[in-house]
Amino acid sequence: xxxxxxxxxxxxxQAYLDMFDQARDALPGARDPFVxxxxxxxxxxxARLGLPHRRIExxxxxxxxxxxxDTFPLLSAAGVAVGxxxxxxxxxxxxxALPAYRLVVVEGDLRADLSDLSALKSAxxxxxxxxxxxxxxxxxxxxxxxxxxxxxxDAVLALNTALMTGGVVLRIGEGVTLDKSIHIIQxxxxxxPASTVTRNVVVAEQGSSVTLLESYGSLGLxxxxxxxxxxxxxxxxxxxxxxxxxxxxxxxxxxxTWLVRLGEDARYDAFQFSLGAALARNQIYARFxxxxxxxxxxxxxxxxxxxxxxxxxxxxxxxxxxxxxxLLKAVLDDESRGVFQGKxxxxxxxxxxxxxxxxxxxxxxxxxxxxxxxxxxxxxDDVVCGHGSTSGQIDEDLLFYLEARGIPEPEARAxxxxxxxxEALERIEDEGLREAFAAASSEWLGVSFD
Amino acid sequence: MIEINNLxxxxxxxxxxxxxxxxxxxxxxxxxxxxxxxxxxxxxxxxAGKGEYEVTAGTVTWKGRDLLAMNPSERAVSGVFLAFQYPxxxxxxxxxxxxxxxxxxxxxxxxxxxxxxxxxLRFVRNKAKLLKIDPEMLKRPLNVGFSGGxxxxxxxxxxxxxxxxxCVMDETDSGLDIDAVRIVAEGVNALRAADRAMLVITHYQRxxxxxxxxxxxxxxxxxxxxxxxxxxxxxxxxxxxxxFGGDAARDEAASGAAA
Numbered sequence: 245x246x247x248x249x250x251x252x253x254x255x256x257x258q259a260y261l262d263m264f265d266q267a268r269d270a271l272p273g274a275r276d277p278f279v280x281x282x283x284x285x286x287x288x289x290x291a292r293l294g295l296p297h298r299r300i301e302x303x304x305x306x307x308x309x310x311x312x313x314d315t316f317p318l319l320s321a322a323g324v325a326v327g328x329x330x331x332x333x334x335x336x337x338x339x340x341a342l343p344a345y346r347l348v349v350v351e352g353d354l355r356a357d358l359s360d361l362s363a364l365k366s367a368x369x370x371x372x373x374x375x376x377x378x379x380x381x382x383x384x385x386x387x388x389x390x391x392x393x394x395x396x397x398d399a400v401l402a403l404n405t406a407l408m409t410g411g412v413v414l415r416i417g418e419g420v421t422l423d424k425s426i427h428i429i430q431x432x433x434x435x436x437p438a439s440t441v442t443r444n445v446v447v448a449e450q451g452s453s454v455t456l457l458e459s460y461g462s463l464g465l466x467x468x469x470x471x472x473x474x475x476x477x478x479x480x481x482x483x484x485x486x487x488x489x490x491x492x493x494x495x496x497x498x499x500x501t502w503l504v505r506l507g508e509d510a511r512y513d514a515f516q517f518s519l520g521a522a523l524a525r526n527q528i529y530a531r532f533x534x535x536x537x538x539x540x541x542x543x544x545x546x547x548x549x550x551x552x553x554x555x556x557x558x559x560x561x562x563x564x565x566x567x568x569x570x571l572l573k574a575v576l577d578d579e580s581r582g583v584f585q586g587k588x589x590x591x592x593x594x595x596x597x598x599x600x601x602x603x604x605x606x607x608x609x610x611x612x613x614x615x616x617x618x619x620x621x622x623x624x625d626d627v628v629c630g631h632g633s634t635s636g637q638i639d640e641d642l643l644f645y646l647e648a649r650g651i652p653e654p655e656a657r658a659x660x661x662x663x664x665x666x667e668a669l670e671r672i673e674d675e676g677l678r679e680a681f682a683a684a685s686s687e688w689l690g691v692s693f694d
Numbered sequence: 695m696i697e698i699n700n701l702x703x704x705x706x707x708x709x710x711x712x713x714x715x716x717x718x719x720x721x722x723x724x725x726x727x728x729x730x731x732x733x734x735x736x737x738x739x740x741x742a743g744k745g746e747y748e749v750t751a752g753t754v755t756w757k758g759r760d761l762l763a764m765n766p767s768e769r770a771v772s773g774v775f776l777a778f779q780y781p782x783x784x785x786x787x788x789x790x791x792x793x794x795x796x797x798x799x800x801x802x803x804x805x806x807x808x809x810x811x812x813x814x815l816r817f818v819r820n821k822a823k824l825l826k827i828d829p830e831m832l833k834r835p836l837n838v839g840f841s842g843g844x845x846x847x848x849x850x851x852x853x854x855x856x857x858x859x860x861c862v863m864d865e866t867d868s869g870l871d872i873d874a875v876r877i878v879a880e881g882v883n884a885l886r887a888a889d890r891a892m893l894v895i896t897h898y899q900r901x902x903x904x905x906x907x908x909x910x911x912x913x914x915x916x917x918x919x920x921x922x923x924x925x926x927x928x929x930x931x932x933x934x935x936x937x938f939g940g941d942a943a944r945d946e947a948a949s950g951a952a953a
Contacts, residue, residue, distance in 0.1 A: 644742075644743075644745065645778065645782040645784075646784075646792075647766035647770065648743070648770055648775075648776055648778075649770055649792075649799075649852060649856065650770035650771045650796055651795055651796055651799045653765070655799070660784070660787075662787070663785065663787040667785060670786075
């Protein structure tokens with residue numbers, strides 16, 4: 245006899261189901277069977293999974309179900325006025341000033357008035373707002389949307405697919421290289437607490453080479469629950485530098501997922517810089533689909549107060565001769581908490597895999613915490629895989645050396661923190677970007693060195 | 695210029711300096727010699743203000759001030775410089791950034807204007823040339839991957855840039871071949887000046903062939919056991935430290951491990 249499953253749901257969990265029911269007919273692509281099919285499947289997956297909690301291994305240190313009790317309503321685009329001064333305040337002056345092709349997304353809405361759409365078009369990059377892409381999806385978009393690196397076990401991703409309303413869709417043409425970065429700037433607006441659910445889809449065709457910078461910031465919204473997903477497909481021999489600045493407001497929840505698929509001989513260099521939000525979860529799922537490719541993923545957290553930031557990376561080696569490098573540097577002050585989970589799966593056929601992970605926490609106070617969990621699942625026998633993790637305080641001997649050269653203690657400490665972070669920044673190839681992030685670190689530290 | 699009276703210092707609860715007296719007048723170069731464990735490096739660290747060295751008795755008067763009441767960076771800007779026996783490696787800090795931060799911190803504290811980038815580069819290049827330091831080396835992270843000789847030359851470069859009034863050199867010759875000793879010694883001799891005092895700590899007489907001291911003090915069991923002119927160093931070369939609670943043969947074997 246079949247009994248109906250009676251599932252207990254928290255108020256927060258139920259709120260998302262209600263939100264979907266109310267919004268579904270008005271969501272972009274509601275009349276497109278492909279898009280509405282994706283959404284229905286996703287909300288069903290969410291209903292089955294519920295919000296992730298600490299008894300789910302991948303969410304052991306970030307109990308979203310207990311943190312997400314109040315759910316904010318979906319944002320609706322309202323044409324907020326945004327000037328250069330706003331960008332500078334939201335992103336910090338160094339990042340806002342970077343020369344780039346800008347795509348500015350305010351409250352999920354791709355703003356043509358603030359974006360370099362025609363310049364990108366003539367450089368060989370096709371750009372659509374997500375909403376337009378969903379209303380009438382072109383065939384190339386249908387091939388990738390929700391399919392770059394699909395997962396059915398991730399409730400945050402499922403919610404994003406069900407509720408995505410804004411963001412951008414990009415197709416970087418075959419062999420296209422750009423003289424500047426593409427800078428996707430996502431800002432939430434002002435006013436009452438709200439949820440914003442965005443999806444960026446990027447297809448990098450064969451042989452293209454681009455720096456894609458994503459910045460997330462706040463124009464002063466009182467509370468923000470952000471769920472942002474980027475799907476990125478790298479074609480054969482494509483090379484993408486994928487960089488993120490997370491500077492959401494101090495009360496914000498920042499849930500972000502990158503889904504990446506690498507073709508043959510592709511190169512993926514990712515870097516994430518997290519400063520903002522009360523709670524941040526950066527998920528990166530990367531999958532090697534063809535041989536000879538490499539992924540280099542690094543990140544920096546700078547946290548204070550009671551901030552919580554979690555970076556969880558899952559890299560799947562399905563084919564031979566691919567390499568992964570991961571490096572995370574967490575600077576943790578006050579009662580902040582940094583989490584790194586890095587899992588690398590090497591499938592039976594993935595011989596000659598070469599992977600290394602390193603996570604390092606620098607604790608500036610007795611009450612800060614760093615949790616690091618590297619995991620390797622290796623099913624092939626001819627591989628090189630290593631991982632390491634350290635957690636410690638500022639080295640007193642190094643501090644003394646600097647002080648003995650006349651550098652006052654606070655400045656010496658800042659220099660050492662900068663140096664700790666610097667090892668991760670060195671992985672950013674582009675000098676201008678590297679310096680912008682170094683400047684952002686200095687700004688956080690309240691000092692400047694040259 | 696600096697006067698040390700009855701200095702007692704504990705390290706991890708153990709007394710290392712046991713009533714050390716020493717006076718170093720302006721413009722003079724004094725050598726501190728002694729067997730391993732006699733307290734030579736402890737003296738160097740205490741003068742620079744290292745944290746875990748606990749002064750239990752005694753005074754150090756520096757330019758009329760109480761040196762022991764000053765924190766390490768205050769000592770440095772007031773003109774005390776310690777050339778480390780084991781200079782620290784700091785990955786992620788470019789040597790040039792470090793030098794510039796240090797020079798400007800010291801200039802600022804002394805009431806001088808900070809140097810502009812071109813002026814600073816010129817200043818460093820000139821000093822580096824004297825010490826045969828390749829400017830490329832200064833672009834690398836501080837002391838990371840430097841040879842023993844490069845590290846020591848980098849210490850002397852810092853000394854030249856910061857223009858201290860008191861130079862304390864802790865076994866600057868250790869681990870160097872004879873050519874490197876000569877380069878380092880030339881760098882030091884170029885800094886000898888009427889308004890500058892130097893304390894050269896060394897286990898071996900060898901360095902003192904190149905940096906000829908005005909006085910030599912032999913440390914033994916945390917005190918100055920004997921003082922004399924430069925000839926005292928030569929005498930020790932002959933007889934070893936056997937008369938000072940050390941054993942020449944043992945010291946030879948253990949010299950690399952001197953604390």
